[in-house]
Amino acid sequence: VTDAEILKDATTTDEIVTNGLGLQGQRYSPLNILNEQNVKELRPVWTMSFGGEKQRGQQAQPMIKDGVMYVTASYSRVFAVDARTGRELWQYEARLPDDIRPCCDVINRGVALYDDLVIFGTLDAKLIALNKDTGKVVWSKRVADHKAGYSITAAPLVVNGKLITGVSGGEFGVVGKIEAYDPKNGQVLWSRPTVEGHMGYVYKDGKAVENGISGGEAGKTWPGDLWKTGGAAPWLGGYYDADTNLLFFGTGNPAPWNSHLRPGDNLYSSSRLALNPDDGTIQWHFQTTPHDGWDFDGVNELISFDYQDGGKTVKAAATADRNGFFYVLDRTNGKFIRGFPFVDKITWAKGLDKNGRPIYDDSNRPGSPSAKEKGSSVFSAPAFLGAKNWMPMAYNRDTGLFYVPSNEWGMDIWNEDIAYKKGAAYLGAGFTIKPLNEDYIGVLRAIDPKSGKEVWRQTNYAPLWGGVLTTKGNLVFTGNPEGYLQAFNARTGEKVWEFQTGSGVIGSPVTWEMDGEQYVSVLSGWGGAVPLWGGEVAKRIKHLNQGGMLWTFKLPKELVAKH
Numbered sequence: 001v002t003d004a005e006i007l008k009d010a011t012t013t014d015e016i017v018t019n020g021l022g023l024q025g026q027r028y029s030p031l032n033i034l035n036e037q038n039v040k041e042l043r044p045v046w047t048m049s050f051g052g053e054k055q056r057g058q059q060a061q062p063m064i065k066d067g068v069m070y071v072t073a074s075y076s077r078v079f080a081v082d083a084r085t086g087r088e089l090w091q092y093e094a095r096l097p098d099d100i101r102p103c104c105d106v107i108n109r110g111v112a113l114y115d116d117l118v119i120f121g122t123l124d125a126k127l128i129a130l131n132k133d134t135g136k137v138v139w140s141k142r143v144a145d146h147k148a149g150y151s152i153t154a155a156p157l158v159v160n161g162k163l164i165t166g167v168s169g170g171e172f173g174v175v176g177k178i179e180a181y182d183p184k185n186g187q188v189l190w191s192r193p194t195v196e197g198h199m200g201y202v203y204k205d206g207k208a209v210e211n212g213i214s215g216g217e218a219g220k221t222w223p224g225d226l227w228k229t230g231g232a233a234p235w236l237g238g239y240y241d242a243d244t245n246l247l248f249f250g251t252g253n254p255a256p257w258n259s260h261l262r263p264g265d266n267l268y269s270s271s272r273l274a275l276n277p278d279d280g281t282i283q284w285h286f287q288t289t290p291h292d293g294w295d296f297d298g299v300n301e302l303i304s305f306d307y308q309d310g311g312k313t314v315k316a317a318a319t320a321d322r323n324g325f326f327y328v329l330d331r332t333n334g335k336f337i338r339g340f341p342f343v344d345k346i347t348w349a350k351g352l353d354k355n356g357r358p359i360y361d362d363s364n365r366p367g368s369p370s371a372k373e374k375g376s377s378v379f380s381a382p383a384f385l386g387a388k389n390w391m392p393m394a395y396n397r398d399t400g401l402f403y404v405p406s407n408e409w410g411m412d413i414w415n416e417d418i419a420y421k422k423g424a425a426y427l428g429a430g431f432t433i434k435p436l437n438e439d440y441i442g443v444l445r446a447i448d449p450k451s452g453k454e455v456w457r458q459t460n461y462a463p464l465w466g467g468v469l470t471t472k473g474n475l476v477f478t479g480n481p482e483g484y485l486q487a488f489n490a491r492t493g494e495k496v497w498e499f500q501t502g503s504g505v506i507g508s509p510v511t512w513e514m515d516g517e518q519y520v521s522v523l524s525g526w527g528g529a530v531p532l533w534g535g536e537v538a539k540r541i542k543h544l545n546q547g548g549m550l551w552t553f554k555l556p557k558e559l560v561a562k563h
């Protein structure tokens with residue numbers, strides 16, 4: 001895979017060499033062989049199992065190059081599969097130590113393809129590059145110390161010949177960082193910590209040279225030394241917009257959760273960052289939840305899109321935050337254009353001001369722990385698992401709508417005393433997540449980013465936890481924990497197809513073309529944060545079974561010919 005192929009992935013249909021079907025991450029396919037009329041005939045052509053006992057939490061997006069599909073599976077595994085038949089070509093399993101510390105299941109969200117390499121991040125915080133034909137290790141590099149709580153769950157991305165990754169570990173008081181590596185050999189090129197106060201580096205002639213820091217002073221928005229264990233893990237990876245030459249990464253919660261310990265905005269936690277991909281310097285930041293006290297994070301994908309306003313093209317980017325607000329920003333400078341709630345209930349803020357900063361409801365912020373157990377418990381909606389969590393939304397260039405996998409839930413949350421200890425959970429909070437409605441938690445929403453209007457919705461009993469795909473065939477695909485991959489009419493929201501895969505679908509579906517036929521592929525395998533941290537919600541859905549399968553669908557040939 002070359003840089004040129006990566007840059008044009010949004011328009012090519014016979015291969016998928018980026019996460020997000022293009023570096024901007026719109027998850028839009030220009031294919032329409034399959035469309036709202038014929039999708040009801042969509043059938044499985046092959047399926048394969050990841051096998052063994054490690055069947056849980058399959059969150060990856062498949063990649064396809066030269067007739068081979070590359071996916072990751074739970075427990076830091078990679079599979080190469082013949083895209084025509086589903087036959088396994090090779091598999092690789094990283095040897096993991098016993099003391100890995102992923103907060104939210106043993107998941108991985110996919111590979112990067114570059115040159116003849118298949119590159120992914122492991123639960124013990126390494127990057128590993130495999131030969132695409134043999135699955136043999138070409139290089140392996142430690143990104144951070146897993147004993148301090150670091151892991152990698154996101155897919156890396158390659159931008160102009162640089163391999164770029166974030167790290168996980170916000171629940172352990174790590175220092176978040178975004179780093180660029182030479183994809184050929186794993187040499188680090190620059191390192192950009194995401195907690196204000198830590199410096200960033202570029203590597204020149206083998207030596208680390210400071211490359212400056214936006215904001216300047218150490219810990220300006222943090223009290224005392226707390227910035228040294230400040231979290232802000234960019235755990236969901238990032239996207240790239242060639243138009244502005246900006247890399248967009250989100251950052252996680254400030255550590256600990258317990259906000260009364262750390263007065264101030266706590267930059268750059270719970271923010272979107274725009275970085276120069278050449279040296280990692282921060283070009284702008286937009287903080288969705290300053291002084292986050294709910295673990296809302298700010299990692300959710302920022303998706304570039306253009307729209308017309310009074311005859312002018314607006315270079316925008318949109319994001320649906322865990323905190324319940326949908327934001328439209330000017331992607332050239334990070335300025336707030338508009339924002340609005342995209343879930344039915346938000347209690348922690350009364351709204352957004354003209355700069356997009358939340359107007360807090362102070363009575364609904366968890367306060368300092370009282371002597372009484374749970375003395376300062378407050379109710380908050382959304383819950384910390386978010387109005388929308390990591391599962392990526394999609395933007396359809398024909399309808400101009402975003403398709404957002406969202407959830408309606410709240411939580412009781414209270415603060416507890418806490419001290420930092422390397423490698424131990426650093427939350428300082430307790431919580432119980434609660435459903436808000438009897439009959440549904442998940443809501444797939446079509447949202448107009450210009451008006452803030454919800455154009456349609458489809459509710460789902462269990463929380464939605466899978467990525468979304470949209471196509472020129474007027475379709476929206478996503479999965480649910482009940483095991484169905486489903487298709488909806490992109491304009492009306494009518495459900496037009498579904499298929500039971502045998503386990504919860506929390507991966508991100510893709511569509512691609514081979515010999516004039518359109519295929520759809522997705523991973524199936526329930527897991528992730530909900531069964532671990534979902535409280536009363538987890539109890540409601542404990543019958544759902546885990547799994548580990550890769551499915552591929554297409555129309556029967558005679559139907560394609562007729563069409």
Ligand SMILES: O=C(O)c1cc(C(=O)O)c2c(n1)C(=O)C(=O)c1cc(C(=O)O)[nH]c1-2
Pocket residue numbers: 059103104105107152153154167168169170171233235252253295297384385389390527528529530
């Ligand atoms: O702060 C972090 O470092 C971090 C990492 C991860 C992760 O790597 O999966 C999650 C979260 N936080 C998190 O807050 C969260 O809700 C979450 C859900 C999931 C999942 O895969 O279902 N991961 C994570």
